[in-house]
Amino acid sequence: MELSFTEDQHLLHDSAVQVFRRLDPKQQVWTTFAEMGWLGLALDVDLGGSGQGILEACIVAEQMGRAGIVAPFATNAVAASYVLERLGDDQQREILAHVADGSLRIAFASPSANPAGEVRAERSADGSFLLTGDILIPDVAEAGRVIVRAATQGSVGVFLVRIEDLQSVLVQFAGIDGSTEGSVRLEGVPADLLSASPNASGVMEKAADRFNTVICAELVGLMDDMVDRTRNYLKTRVQFGQPLATKQVLRHRVVDMAVAVEESRALTLRAALALDGLADFDPARAASGAVAKVCAAARWVVEDAIQLHGAMGLTEELGIGGRLKRVIAANSLTGGHFVHLKRHAALAG
Amino acid sequence: MDFRLTAAELAFEAEVNDFIAQNLPAELADAQRMTSGVYPEPDVYRAWQAILDRRGWGAPTWPVAFGGTGWSPIQRYLFERSCASAYAPFQHTVSLRLIAPVLMEYGTRSQQEKYLPRIRSGEDYWCQGFSEPSAGSDLRAVKSHLRLGGDGYVLNGTKIWTTHGHLANLMFALVRSEHDQQAGKRFSFIIVDMHAPGVSVQPIATMGVDHDLNQVFFDDVKIPAENIIGVSGDGWTQALFLLKNERAGSFYSTRLRAWFRQLSLMAKSLEGEKSSDEAGDIRTRLSTIELDLDALEIMEVQSVLPLAPGEVMSEFASSLIKLRTAKARQAISSFSVDVIGSSARKWETQRPLPTTGSGLARDMMRLAVPRYLNDRAQSIFAGTAEIQHDIMARTVFQEQR
Numbered sequence: 001m002e003l004s005f006t007e008d009q010h011l012l013h014d015s016a017v018q019v020f021r022r023l024d025p026k027q028q029v030w031t032t033f034a035e036m037g038w039l040g041l042a043l044d045v046d047l048g049g050s051g052q053g054i055l056e057a058c059i060v061a062e063q064m065g066r067a068g069i070v071a072p073f074a075t076n077a078v079a080a081s082y083v084l085e086r087l088g089d090d091q092q093r094e095i096l097a098h099v100a101d102g103s104l105r106i107a108f109a110s111p112s113a114n115p116a117g118e119v120r121a122e123r124s125a126d127g128s129f130l131l132t133g134d135i136l137i138p139d140v141a142e143a144g145r146v147i148v149r150a151a152t153q154g155s156v157g158v159f160l161v162r163i164e165d166l167q168s169v170l171v172q173f174a175g176i177d178g179s180t181e182g183s184v185r186l187e188g189v190p191a192d193l194l195s196a197s198p199n200a201s202g203v204m205e206k207a208a209d210r211f212n213t214v215i216c217a218e219l220v221g222l223m224d225d226m227v228d229r230t231r232n233y234l235k236t237r238v239q240f241g242q243p244l245a246t247k248q249v250l251r252h253r254v255v256d257m258a259v260a261v262e263e264s265r266a267l268t269l270r271a272a273l274a275l276d277g278l279a280d281f282d283p284a285r286a287a288s289g290a291v292a293k294v295c296a297a298a299r300w301v302v303e304d305a306i307q308l309h310g311a312m313g314l315t316e317e318l319g320i321g322g323r324l325k326r327v328i329a330a331n332s333l334t335g336g337h338f339v340h341l342k343r344h345a346a347l348a349g
Numbered sequence: 350m351d352f353r354l355t356a357a358e359l360a361f362e363a364e365v366n367d368f369i370a371q372n373l374p375a376e377l378a379d380a381q382r383m384t385s386g387v388y389p390e391p392d393v394y395r396a397w398q399a400i401l402d403r404r405g406w407g408a409p410t411w412p413v414a415f416g417g418t419g420w421s422p423i424q425r426y427l428f429e430r431s432c433a434s435a436y437a438p439f440q441h442t443v444s445l446r447l448i449a450p451v452l453m454e455y456g457t458r459s460q461q462e463k464y465l466p467r468i469r470s471g472e473d474y475w476c477q478g479f480s481e482p483s484a485g486s487d488l489r490a491v492k493s494h495l496r497l498g499g500d501g502y503v504l505n506g507t508k509i510w511t512t513h514g515h516l517a518n519l520m521f522a523l524v525r526s527e528h529d530q531q532a533g534k535r536f537s538f539i540i541v542d543m544h545a546p547g548v549s550v551q552p553i554a555t556m557g558v559d560h561d562l563n564q565v566f567f568d569d570v571k572i573p574a575e576n577i578i579g580v581s582g583d584g585w586t587q588a589l590f591l592l593k594n595e596r597a598g599s600f601y602s603t604r605l606r607a608w609f610r611q612l613s614l615m616a617k618s619l620e621g622e623k624s625s626d627e628a629g630d631i632r633t634r635l636s637t638i639e640l641d642l643d644a645l646e647i648m649e650v651q652s653v654l655p656l657a658p659g660e661v662m663s664e665f666a667s668s669l670i671k672l673r674t675a676k677a678r679q680a681i682s683s684f685s686v687d688v689i690g691s692s693a694r695k696w697e698t699q700r701p702l703p704t705t706g707s708g709l710a711r712d713m714m715r716l717a718v719p720r721y722l723n724d725r726a727q728s729i730f731a732g733t734a735e736i737q738h739d740i741m742a743r744t745v746f747q748e749q750r
Contacts, residue, residue, distance in 0.1 A: 001358060001423055002351050003651045009350070055350060231746055251742040252735070258745045262669055266647035267640060269350075279352035289640050344640070345632035348613075 003269075012056055016063035025069050030142070033073065034102025042210075043081040048097035053276035054078065054210055058217035058268060065221030068319065070177050070326055072105065072139040074214035079207040080106035083147055086203045087158055087195035095145070107143035107163075108211075109135040110333075112183070119186065121150040121157055121193075129159060130188040138333060140172060140182035148191065149204060157196035158204060165189055177329040178322070209287035210275055212334040216268040216294040219330055222323055223261045223298050226305040229320070230254055233309055250308060257304055260297040267293045285347040288340040295337035298327045354427075361424055365431045372400050378436040382611075383702045383712060385719035386559035387726070389438045390701060391474050391516045397438040398471030407469040410446055410597065412658060415453055415461070416469055422653045426600050433603035442599065443512070444468045444475040448521045450594045451538070451587050455579040464519075464540075478508040478522030478541065478565065479588070486736050488588065493567060494525040495537050495581075502528075502572040504541065507564060510730070514563035515550045518543050523588045526581055538584035540576040541567070557722035559700050595731065596667035598653035601674050602646045608681050609642055611713045616688050618710035634684055641677045645670065665744035668737040675727035675734065682724040685717035693718055 005013065015036065023032055033039050038060050043049020057078050064073060076099050084096055084106075098104035111118070117134025124130050129152075137146050140163070148159045163170070166184055175181040194200070231254055234245040244250055271290040274283035302324045306313035313320050331337060354362065380393040388394065401407045409425050411417020420428065431437075449468050452461055467473040484490035493506025508514075508522060520541040526534070541548065547570035553562040579587050613635055620628045652666040661667070686693050692714050702719070705711055728734040 001354055001426075001650070001654070003647070003654055005350065227745065235746065245746055248739070248742075251746065252738040255738045255741045255745055258741065259669060259672065262648060263641070263644040263673070266644040266651070270352075270643055270647050273350065273352045278350060286643075289636070289643060292636070293640050293644070341633050341636055342629075345629075345636040348632065348636065348639075 009056065009059060013059050013063075016060050020063045020067035020069065023067065023069065025067070029069060029071050030102050030105075033071070033077075034100070037100075038073070039077045039102055040081075040096075040100030041077050043077075043096055043100055044085055047081075047085065047093055048100045049081065053278075054213055054272040055269075055276050055278070057210075057214045058272045061214045061217040062221035062224075062265075065218035065223075066225045068222065068225065068323060068326075070179055070329075072107070072143075072179075074211045074218070075108055075139060076105055078214050079108060079211040080147065082207045082210055083158065083203060084160075084194070087197075087200055088160075092160065092192065092194060104145065105139075105143045107137050107139050107146045107182075109137050109146050109148040109161075109184075112136050117185070119148060119150040121152045121159060121191065122188075123152075129157075129191045129193055131159065131161065131186045131191045132188060133186050135184050135186065137170075137182035137184060138175065139179050140170070141180035147194075148186075149201075150191070152196050155196050155198065156201050158194045158200045159191035160194055161189060161191045175329060177326040179329070205284070208335075209271075209284055212291050212340075213268060213271040213275060213287050215330050215334055216264065216271065216290045219294050219298040219327065220261060220265045220268055222326065223257070223264060223301045226301055226320070226323065227254060227257050227261055230257065230305045230308045233312075237310075244308075253304060253308060257301045260301050264290075264294040264297050282347060282349075285344055288343040288347065291334045291340035292337050292344055295327070295331040295334060295340075299324075299331065299337075302327055358423060358427060362427045362431060365428050366435075368404060368406075369431055369435045369437060372404070373397070373435055373437050377438055379704050380701060381438045382436045382709075383704055383716065385557065385700065385702060385716055386561045386723055387512055387730075388441065388561075391513070393438045394441050394474070395471040398440065398469075401440070402470050407471075408445055408449070409440070411449065411453070411469075415449075415465055419658075422598070422656055426603075426650060426653065429600035430603040430606075433600075433607045436607065439604075441471075441474065443477050443517075444473065446597070446599070447477060447591055447595065448475050451521070451578060451591050454590060455538075455587050457575075459575070460540075460578065473519055474513070474517045476511050476514045476517035476520045476543070476565075478511065478520045478524075480510045481507060482509050486733060488523065489585075491523055491525060491536070493522065494527045495539065495572060496527045499571060501574045501576075502539075504539070504547075504567045504570040504572050507566050509564045510553070511550075511563045511565050512561050512730070514543070514565050515552060515560065520565065521578070523584055526584070528581075534582035536584035536588065537581050538578045538587035539572055540578065541570065541572065542576075545570050547571070555723070556725075557719050558698050559719065559723055561723070561726075593661055596661040596664070597656070598649060598662060598667075598670070600649060600653070601670075602642060602649050602677075605642055605645070605674065605677050605681065608678070609639060611709060612638075612681050612685055612688075615685070615710045615713040615717075618708075619688060619690070622690070631688060634687075638677065638680045638684060641673065641680065645673050645677055648673070663744070665741050668732070668740045671732065672728075672734055672737045672741075678727050679724050682717065682721040685713065686721045689714045689717050 040049035041052050042057050045051040081096055084093055112134035114134050119133030121129045121131055131150050143163050146161050148161055150157055169184050171183045172180050235243055237244045267290045271286040273279040274281050274286040306320050312318055377397050381389050408417040409420055409428055413419035452464055481491050495502045495504050522539050522541055523536055526537040547568040549566045551564045552560055616631050649670050652662040
């Protein structure tokens with residue numbers, strides 16, 4: 001048992017800290033990720049990646065969250081490579097090299113709220129598949145492909161769809177966290193089958209656990225930044241002739257925020273270790289446990305950061321609101337802390 | 350990073366488990382399991398301590414030079430985890446982990462030779478004399494005082510909240526030195542024989558019924574010179590060392606894990622009496638508590654594993670673990686009270702509670718209320734939750750002491 005970073009993990013951590021310190025969030029984010037090799041971090045070495053784990057992805061994501069950068073890192077570097085590696089054939093996997101070098105982004109469709117819009121795949125006369133139904137596509141802006149789950153005869157298939165095949169039906173709208181989301185009514189859109197085997201759903205679920213854990217790591221960094229900023233503000237803001245940082249009631253609240261960061265980091269680490277096969281406990285349960293804790297904690301930690309900044313906390317200038325918006329988006333993308341608490345309970349041995 | 354055990358660690362764990370399986374008498378495990386107060390009865394502690402000592406495992410945290418095991422942090426963790434799962438009686442923190450390191454660091458050779466072996470064998474049972482009626486969180490306000498008299502010293506004053514003071518034969522105490530009042534030299538760290546003339550112990554009745562707490566009175570108690578630890582007047586040094594040393598890590602999360610398993614078992618056994626909605630709610634509440642334990646376990650192991658011998662974890666980590674341990678334990682006992690329904694109204698006053706022989710779940714139901722009431726103390730003793738917050742705030746606000 002060893003719970004300290006390896007030397008490589010230390011180096012990765014340090015370089016992530018450096019990179020995010022000077023990264024301009026309005027430019028070169030994705031290019032930088034690619035140059036650093038982070039987009040191929042969890043990808044198999046044979047496929048052009050560096051074959052590392054969720055733990056390493058979490059190290060990068062935490063610094064990304066701390067810097068307040070919103071980018072589909074978890075989707076591409078973790079979830080998409082996991083799904084294509086396991087479900088794709090050799091040719092389909094080839095595109096992962098482009099994911100790793102940053103030239104191709106992959107998005108994941110999420111079901112729309114319309115129950116009648118469930119996605120179905122029909123086989124056309126020439127043997128190819130056509131999809132029908134309603135989907136949402138988070139982070140669609142730069143995506144070249146989207147992974148879609150669809151019901152086929154008697155089973156569930158996982159498909160790869162080209163974004164250019166959606167152009168005529170894609171409606172883009174602004175996401176709460178600054179990303180662009182797509183809404184699509186599929187009416188016979190051609191799709192490339194990755195797999196309709198019985199384990200396809202399981203792979204999608206495992207990909208979601210990986211994605212969720214990396215999102216948790218991002219939120220840990222985001223929360224940690226909130227603690228730093230709130231502390232710094234209380235140290236400089238003078239009221240009644242004294243810095244607010246001298247008030248015990250305020251000090252204790254910031255401590256509670258810091259405690260939430262430590263617990264969130266611990267549960268995220270626990271999930272990452274399980275997913276990487278470095279611990280004996282159930283990875284699915286550990287991942288849900290992380291979401292249950294972290295998404296709930298992130299919400300109140302940012303709420304408290306706003307509260308402790310007073311009216312300044314509400315302003316666009318300070319940008320804390322942007323963090324709260326990201327927390328809302330992250331909670332929704334993972335399925336939400338409450339759903340995962342119930343899943344954690346249901347998976348109890 | 351790797352949370353799995355290596356082959357050597359697995360072998361060590363198996364050795365510990367084998368030893369426990371063969372040497373822990375069922376009645377001692379039952380007694381620990383039925384303990385609703387802070388520590389089991391000294392008879393229970395002593396019996397297990399003697400068994401461990403015979404195996405050479407009496408002092409898992411001590412260096413080999415003093416008859417300890419010299420175990421690495423991971424070995425200590427595995428040992429504690431196995432002991433906790435088997436409900437082995439608690440080893441006595443006050444004796445083994447509070448006073449013993451002070452004796453090793455500051456005691457004279459003859460003090461070490463006299464006291465350390467008797468701690469290891471379980472023969473001596475110490476209590477802690479820090480708090481006083483007007484000195485709780487503010488330890489510097491102690492008033493009990495030592496003056497020169499006879500061929501040594503004379504002690505007067507009182508100590509309060511003394512856990513198991515009525516059962517201990519020795520006390521270590523921080524007191525004022527009247528004879529030595531230059532700046533910064535106002536305290537002495539002394540050993541008090543609890544059976545010496547002039548020492549009297551009064552029980553303090555608490556809501557949980559368990560007799561844990563006492564007030565101890567000193568009325569012209571003779572303290573021989575050899576009962577001063579370190580230099581007379583310099584006792585604050587030992588007090589700080591002791592408080593700092595508490596930060597070596599106790600792996601208390603392993604005990605909480607065992608209690609949580611009891612709680613889950615009890616909740617499961619009661620599911621038949623609940624609606625499916627209620628049962629679902631109970632399972633999510635259990636998950637909330639379990640996640641706090643999972644986090645605590647990682648934080649504790651991560652803080653303790655890298656420590657070199659004699660090294661202690663950061664002030665922040667120590668307070669974090671203390672705070673969350675108390676919270677988690679209180680969450681377990683508080684939820685137990687919710688789950689047991691009408692049984693929460695039944696009031697049993699015999700301590701320790703006898704086992705009924707009708708299974709773990711039944712026993713846990715009877716323990717729920719006493720434990721819940723006693724567990725209020727978890728966030729008060731050894732530094733209240735508020736003091737822990739103050740300590741952590743110094744780190745969070747990046748202040749120098």
